Amino acid sequence: MLFAAALPAQPPDEFSLDEVHxxxxxxxxxxxxxxxxxxxxxxxxxxxxxxxIERKQIWKIIIRDEAGRPRIQRLKAPPPxxxxxxLYNHTGVVFNWGKNIREDLSVGAGVQHVIxxxxxxxxxxxxGAGLDNYSREGESVVPFFLEARSALPANPHWFFSLAGxxxxxxxxxxxxxLDAEGGLxxxxxxxxxxxxxxxxxxxxxxxxxxxxxxxxxERFNGDLELRTLDFNRLALRLxxxxxxxxxxxxxxAKRKRKxxx
Numbered sequence: 001m002l003f004a005a006a007l008p009a010q011p012p013d014e015f016s017l018d019e020v021h022x023x024x025x026x027x028x029x030x031x032x033x034x035x036x037x038x039x040x041x042x043x044x045x046x047x048x049x050x051x052x053i054e055r056k057q058i059w060k061i062i063i064r065d066e067a068g069r070p071r072i073q074r075l076k077a078p079p080p081x082x083x084x085x086x087l088y089n090h091t092g093v094v095f096n097w098g099k100n101i102r103e104d105l106s107v108g109a110g111v112q113h114v115i116x117x118x119x120x121x122x123x124x125x126x127x128g129a130g131l132d133n134y135s136r137e138g139e140s141v142v143p144f145f146l147e148a149r150s151a152l153p154a155n156p157h158w159f160f161s162l163a164g165x166x167x168x169x170x171x172x173x174x175x176x177x178l179d180a181e182g183g184l185x186x187x188x189x190x191x192x193x194x195x196x197x198x199x200x201x202x203x204x205x206x207x208x209x210x211x212x213x214x215x216x217x218e219r220f221n222g223d224l225e226l227r228t229l230d231f232n233r234l235a236l237r238l239x240x241x242x243x244x245x246x247x248x249x250x251x252x253a254k255r256k257r258k259x260x261x
Contacts, residue, residue, distance in 0.1 A: 010096075014048040019062040020044065020053060028053065032063055078197045082156050083243045084121045090128075092239030096209055098232055100135055108134040108233070114147050121156065124149040128163065132211065133232050138175025141167040141211055143185045161189045161205070168211040176218045183212030189237060201241040209235040 019026040020043055028051060034042040038050045043060070045051075092112045100106040116126020126147050140225045145165025151165055152158045164187075169180035189207030211231040219225055 021060045022234045023059045080197045085118050088090045089243045092237045094237045096233035096235045122150050138172040138182045140170045143167040163187045164172040167211045179216035181214040201245045205237040209233045
């Protein structure tokens with residue numbers, strides 16, 4: 001925020017003016033009076049007015065010495081803060097690894113989508129659905145679940161999530177799966193996230209996934225095989241979270257500048 005105040009002093013020489021470049025593209029010229037890390041910058045414009053500029057508005061500062069030589073200071077932008085509340089949509093791609101019915105390594109993949117609400121920096125709740133494939137033999141499940149997420153207070157980049165629900169197993173005649181019955185679905189992840197200025201988050205999670213399901217298969221000789229499976233898998237989820245804008249993120253009203261009467 002910019003503040004103006006009166007200061008009885010002489011204006012700086014025009015050929016030795018300092019420059020403060022703001023993130024909105026504007027440039028303020030004058031004599032920098034105070035430039036301390038973590039504190040607002042104070043610059044004198046003329047003999048009547050000085051401005052106080054919040055550092056979060058500044059892109060770079062050019063301060064000239066007595067000979068007019070410039071010294072450029074670029075301010076490192078702080079990482080965008082994480083949203084503290086509001087609606088969100090999370091879409092993730094999930095890869096899972098584990099042993100199949102023959103004790104061989106099996107790799108599966110799927111997608112999940114969660115619509116939820118963040119109540120505080122520590123708690124989010126959402127309803128999710130997805131499609132998980134557990135092997136190349138067509139063992140697929142559509143899970144419906146409730147998911148809770150919480151960020152670590154010491155470092156909000158890190159978070160964990162717990163989810164539970166029901167997985168609806170799919171009949172797939174292409175793979176000779178004539179009947180299927182779903183069961184309990186559980187998953188738990190520990191993740192790391194990065195935020196953007198627009199409020200989106202990129203997440204990477206590692207965890208455990210369990211799904212119970214029963215499949216009835218027709219063998220090549222016409223016999224039926226009943227498979228009751230408990231999928232216990234190591235899972236990796238790569239996702240993107242989009243959030244509704246908070247009230248504090250909406251454009252602020254036009255700033256008012258104090259003037260000397």
